Amino acid sequence: MSPLSLGAAVGLDFLLGDPRWLPHPVRWIGSLIALLEKLLHPSYRSRAREFISGMMLCALVLAITAGTGFLLVESARLLSPYAVLAVEAIIGFYCLSARSLASEANLVRKHLSQGDLSAARHAVSMIVGRDTANMNEHEIARATVETVAENITDGIVSPLFYLALGGPVAALAFKSVSTMDSMIGYRNDRYRHFGTCAARLDDILNFIPARLAGFIMIPLTTAVSGKNLPNSLQTIYRDRKKHPSPNSAHSEAAMAGALDIELGGEATYNGRISRKPRLNEGGRQPVMRDIADTVTIAYGTALLSAICAISAVIVSGRSIL
Secondary structure (H helix, E strand, O other), rough: OOOHHHHHHHHHHHOOOOOOOOHHHHHHHHHHHHHHHHHHHOOOOOOOOOOOHHHHHHOOOOHHHHHHHHHHHHHHHHHHHHHHHHHHHHHHHOOOHHHHHHHHHHHHHHHHOOHHHHHHHHHHHOOOOOOOOOOOHHHHHHHHHHHHHHHHHHHHOOOHHHHHHHHHHHHHHHHHHHHHHHHHOOOOHHHHOHHHHHHHHHHHHHHHHHHHHHHHHHHHHHHHOOHHHHHHHHHHHHOOOOOOOOOOOHHHHHHHHHHOEEEEEEEEEEEEEEEEEEEOOOOOOOOHHHHHHHHHHHHHHHHHHHHHHHHHHHHHOOOOO
């Protein structure tokens, strides 16, 4: 991927985000996963059968997604360098989600600022999997901050990492794994074994980006934005391993420390209470203004990550086009 196409992808994401009227490949990937799940999820349940079927689904989704990206880029290459630039920029734009993440969070904040808890609960239900019907303002703010913080890795740093490392095909492959994990990577009765491959692939692909986000990108942005840099670093160092996921706590802990708030704790999923480890335990409860600060840090992290990714592409010696 060229520096120009990567820069254009970031610019498009900042400018457009994810308009609902615009067709999005992630929705197509989601439809593909749902179709393959119907075809491959075994009717006769056994650990080995479910695990192998899940591996087959992962292999097919990866092959179809990456193969489609490869064909698009190579077809554009037959036309002109400018066609390649356009295709790479569009694919890169679709893999990034800084603007859409910020827009969803700002919608929650808007409803809270208007005192409309019902609308805020509905807005936050669009971006979290937990029950939102009885949330108070603090719980709504915490859920929003946690989601934005976690998705700084999935939606910003990881896609930029793979765009710089392997171009649009690698980024599309990452996006397909991330989508599989969000759909079937659960530890419930249906997906415990069927979704294992997707969940472990997601852990592997996010391993380096999560640490780049937590230890470098978020703290540096925190310093520039005037938040608590020492506490951000202290919290990620202390709390990064508390989450069941090997990656999720990195960006969340860095954010919790930066804003001096406590994240984690109780949340309700399908009527059942889940108790997550507390990050920056003893910090104050999140409030509405923390959503705005989280969005600022997310944008700053996206800009810093983009600069690093473009610089890496330039250093690698790839041409401007």
